[in-house]
Amino acid sequence: MDIEPFALERFFAEHEAGADLMLAESGVRSLSAARFDTAPGELGYVVPTAGDPDFRAAVGSLHDRSAVETLFTCGTQEANFLAFLGTVESHAVVVTPTYGSLTAVPRSLGEVTEVPLGEDWRLDPDAVVEALRPETDLVVLNNPNNPTGRYHDESAVRAVYDACADNDTYLLCDEVYRLLADEPIPPVAGFGEYGLSTAGVSKPFGLAGLRFGWLCGPESVVERAERWKDYTTISPPKIGQHVARQAFDEREELLAESRALAADHRAVVADFLDERGLAWSNPDCGVNALVEVPDGFPDGETFCRQFVAEESVVLAPGEAFGLPGRFRIGYGLPLAELEAGLGRLGNFLERHR
Template identity: 60%
Template sequence: MEIAPFGLERWFDEYEHDAEIMLAESGIRSLEANRFDTDPGELGYVIPTDGDPEFRAEIAARYGRDAEEVCFTCGTQEANYLVFRSLLEPGDHTVVVTPTYQALSAVPESICDVSRVSLSVPDWGLDVDTVAEAIRPETRLLVLNNPNNPTGRYHSKETVEALYELAEENDAYLLCDEVYRLLCEDPLPPVASMGEHGISTASLTKAYGLAGLRFGWIAGPEEVIEGAVRWKDYTTISPSVFGQHVARQALGEREGAILAENRELAREHHDMVAEWIDEHGLEWHDPVGVNGFVTVPDGFDSGKEFCRAVVEAEGVVLAPGEFFGFEDYFRIGFGLPTAELEEGLTRVGRVIEDHE
């Protein structure tokens, strides 16, 4: 198995440790641990290793599914990896909607043939007919990230339903990474609730501000979950006891307050960044979530050149668009604490103004 280097993570590894502001962070700001009971008792394995059955049943109910149709994972990254390993073999084919988080294309590309279907610039819309044209007899999986990372595009219910119908008609599955879904004021129904060809992956990282829990899940058909559990025996074995303990609280009575608080922060920061973009003559497609894909300012030849200038001059990390296949863009994350966002925007603005 050969896999492409994870460009964005290598970029972060090069710069984030010495930088002062992480304006490329793709989730909402982290919650304080003191908001939760952090004593899970004995720190052994979670048994059964795919997660507590009662808690899995609670999560499954959100998708109209049973406990056997949910597997708990260490974040969405592992959830997606386990789906790919469960379903794909050499000789299969996958269709991936891009731009997207590199793991959603690189992992299947390490296993089988992949066709990429690009969103259209500048509104990042998806042409379902183009997806249909990319499907082959050996297509096993369609892959979508909704809301999209890096663009913040939230594909409509009609678009997602059309993709699901394509999967069903071609005896394939639609995998949707829905890690940002609950930052939306009016979230769409999850793909796993659409039927036997739908798979949803999610976690408490991006919308809940609980990245350090490393707690996520897969919801989907039992055959997919069974395969994922078999592969999980070779990855993390079980989810974190600590993560599952706090996740129960975050997804219980506290959930409404957490999501309301985080959505309000996302709204306020969205408006702040939108005003900043206008001030500097930049462009983006109005995003859902806490990521925006912004045009590179005049005076810079590429996203990497601009982002490198920003981090070296001002100690602010941004994400070059090259890591998503678009060198004329950069990704900005605006879910961080307000004071850091304000300072980060001020510093990036100075770099832009110095090159005018």
């Protein structure tokens, strides 16, 4: 298994720790630990190592899946990783642009065909169907999409699922931003036998530090993923599960806060970009967007490196998503930090007009 470097994370590792502001954060502002009971008792393994059965049943029920069809993981990242290990043998189709691991990990296990989003960053089911082969093991979709912020509608996703089912192919949907939608479409895991959903509490709840996520899908795939998990993290984090359950119980209140923040901050960024004539992906869900690189800069990498060098603010270069003419901005951070970061971006653009 030979895997390529994770371009986005390597860029962040190079710049994030020394910068004043992170304007490329992909989740909603972090909640204080003081809001929760953080004392789960003895800090042993979670037993059973798939996660608490009652909690798995509660999460699974929201995906039309049972406890045995639900596996708790160390974040959505591990959920995706285990799903790939449990499904990909020959060929995968990945809808792009997307989060780097959703192409890199399948490519380390087999051949990958990338299918770009269509006009206006919309999912084109016909293009996905055209990429299917008899030996295709998995189709990978990120919905709502990172980095564009586009939320693909249910009819388009169901068309992809139906084609996958007819081809004896699983559809994995990374739905880590789904609960930020005012009216989330049903999770893919509930579409039928071939549906897999991954998600977690990092993005919509603002609880990235818990490292808590899940995989829901057919028992056969979840069982294979659990066998692989014995060789990765064995069990989910005990503190993570303890706090995540509290957040899950309070999810209506917490998600309402996150959705309001996302809507308010999107408007702030939209006004900023409009005033400066910068085109963006016009996101309709989540807290990410792609922005075109301003004139005078050859590519996203150059723009982002010069910006962080001069203003100590991190943006994400489009090269990390295969789109060198753009950069990703995140607007889920606290409002004061967002306004400060945009202020520095405005000063930078003014200097380089």
